[in-house]
Amino acid sequence: MIKIDIFKKLHGSNGQMNLDVNLEIKEGDFIALAGLSGSGKTTLLRILAGLEEAKGEIKIGETYWQNNSTFLAPQKREIGFVFQDYALFPNMSVIDNLLFVKKDKDLAIKLLKITEMEELENRLPNTLSGGQKQRVSLCRALMNKPKLLLMDEPLSALDPKMRAKLQQEILTLHKEFNTTTIMVSHDPSEMYRLSNRVIVLNQGLVINDGKAKDILLRTSGSQKFSFEGELLDIIKVDVIQVAIVSIGQQLVEVVVSNDEAKNLNIGQKVLVSTKAFAPLIKNT
Structure with missing residues (x-):
């Protein structure tokens, strides 16, 4: 001991x-x-x-x-x-x-x-x-x-x-x-x-x-998974907004609404989570 x-x-x-x-x-x-x-x-x-x-x-x-x-x-x-x-x-x-x-x-x-x-x-x-x-x-x-x-x-x-x-x-x-x-x-x-x-x-x-x-593990309620990342950018693509988030060694794209985009600031820490689908795991 x-x-x-x-x-x-x-x-x-x-x-x-x-x-x-x-x-x-x-x-x-x-x-x-x-x-x-x-x-x-x-x-x-x-x-x-x-x-x-x-x-x-x-x-x-x-x-x-x-x-x-x-x-x-x-x-x-x-x-x-x-x-x-x-x-x-x-x-x-x-x-x-x-x-x-x-x-x-x-x-x-x-x-x-x-x-x-x-x-x-x-x-x-x-x-x-x-x-x-x-x-x-x-x-x-x-x-x-x-x-x-x-x-x-x-x-x-x-x-x-x-x-x-x-x-x-x-x-x-x-x-x-x-x-x-x-x-x-x-x-x-x-x-x-x-x-x-x-x-x-x-x-x-x-x-x-x-x-x-x-x-x-940072999940709650019906969340399937949740990751903390850094918001790098928000890009307007046609009629939608796409947030670029750095999570670990990878970048991910997340679709956000106009109202959500207004409350997000480049460089802030964010949580990316899922609820409505079952994630799939495949060999790389």
Whole structure:
């Protein structure tokens, strides 16, 4: 069991705010940490890692990583941290990046094999693609078999196909090592696919906490599905108005009435939902 009860004053997106989080996390959980930018997600990860100080307590099992009399240094916290920018040593080969953490070649080879990187073990990071670098970063984070794996939007810079592949590898490694994982993400599909629990922060406070399905599905009444997107444009086509909405990686066209169009503003967040038909799913 991981117990977190911390407090820290921050300057958020809307000025000063208090990061005030009290959570209990079960061993082996995969937690998706969601919320708007500036809500305190990355700061919470850094506090758990010991990279930033805060008031309060962090307890892993029977061991305090932080309380009134204790503050363990990051290297003593049994964590793995996967950053957005990979943070690899550029002058070391793939396998040397892993062995720098722990001199266990058998484990390093095992991790590289799971992530299909074993044939690239002698390559330098600057010869790898973004997806390959992120695999190396993930493997390195697991070299110490950490009690807690922290990931800060690890796949945000990758294309959708590579993201889906690495999501599966992350899930495989999570189950293989039974590591408790906390991942910051803004991608609902990623959170749904990987996590068994979603925690939403807003202005430093937990405002929602539950199963991915309960937190992420935004339907009500007779709606078949509902997606949040950004209104990019409204175009008049003959006698109708067509709204162009960005949803994830795709653009969709939605017919709107003249009255609806008057109440919409370019750039605003909108919900696109359906009621009157049964959606079809086909192979692409």
